[in-house]
């Protein structure tokens with residue numbers, strides 16, 4: 001089931017971005033644009049957000065000048081988007097093991113400092129997040145059963 005991040009999670013994400021002076025973010029999974037809106041407010045006018053999603057039919061957040069939207073699957077464009085090496089990567093696209101691990105590893109490969117993820121645990125699905133943070137020694141700044149932010 002597709003679901004936007006909650007108000008509570010959005011506030012945590014917003015505060016984290018502000019506290020760490022994060023200015024550039026790449027995210028996967030736009031849907032209504034809820035996480036996008038929190039990120040855009042946090043990075044401010046001088047920041048830049050790139051968001052990736054193959055289906056924009058549910059987007060309600062109005063467009064802003066510092067927001068690049070890539071209408072595509074992360075598997076096809078994330079590597080290109082990460083070449084600018086944003087301060088933070090945020091995953092909220094397809095929550096299967098392969099997609100999540102692909103995105104996390106891509107952020108690691110390009111030297112992104114901060115990594116956030118929604119839906120880190122799904123009943124019956126091997127947690128890519130748990131494996132990633134263990135294997136890559138990720139420092140955890142915030143975690144709940146659903147949502148986490150770490151530092152690579």
Ligand SMILES: C[S@@+](CC[C@H](N)C(=O)[O-])C[C@H]1O[C@@H](n2cnc3c(N)ncnc32)[C@H](O)[C@@H]1O
Nearest residue numbers: 004005029031032033034035073074092093094
């Ligand atoms: C949980 S929703 C995102 C919610 C959004 N972050 C928010 O807070 O409103 C998941 C989104 O991932 C998108 N998606 C599915 N597969 C994808 C892929 N391979 N790459 C990028 N986005 C994908 C879906 O189209 C959907 O809009």
